[in-house]
Amino acid sequence: MFSRRIRYNIYDMAYFKKNDNSFVCAVCGHSVGELKYSSRDHCSECLCSLHVDNLPGDRENGCGGVLRPVSAIRNQKGFVIIFRCEKCGEIKKNKAAEDDNMPLIIELTAKPFKTDKN
Numbered sequence: 001m002f003s004r005r006i007r008y009n010i011y012d013m014a015y016f017k018k019n020d021n022s023f024v025c026a027v028c029g030h031s032v033g034e035l036k037y038s039s040r041d042h043c044s045e046c047l048c049s050l051h052v053d054n055l056p057g058d059r060e061n062g063c064g065g066v067l068r069p070v071s072a073i074r075n076q077k078g079f080v081i082i083f084r085c086e087k088c089g090e091i092k093k094n095k096a097a098e099d100d101n102m103p104l105i106i107e108l109t110a111k112p113f114k115t116d117k118n
């Protein structure tokens with residue numbers, strides 16, 4: 001991992017900003033591989049993301065705070081992870097990816113979280 005450090009440095013500002021590309025997690029340092037079937041929006045290991053979107057993938061939000069997973073819910077299609085931004089407090093939801101840290105997601109489902117919509 002450290003041998004690739006120089007190569008990654010030029011992308012420091014781009015972590016989390018690219019859709020469906022591999023990146024190094026700015027929170028836990030995990031090398032997150034490409035997601036083949038959809039756009040990757042959070043770390044598969046610690047599930048953290050960065051607050052850069054207004055709508056998923058638009059990269060229009062300049063907040064840049066760390067979105068920490070606070071809960072997860074299961075629906076017909078799979079798991080949805082609920083995040084809270086450490087910086088601005090906004091609540092975001094994202095679909096879990098196939099290779100996400102499942103034990104952590106299960107743990108999060110045990111933490112009930114209510115939003116205005118449910």
Ligand SMILES: [Zn+2]
Binds near residue numbers: 026027028029047048
């Ligand atoms: Zn991570």
Ligand SMILES: [Zn+2]
Binds near residue numbers: 051063088
């Ligand atoms: Zn934010």
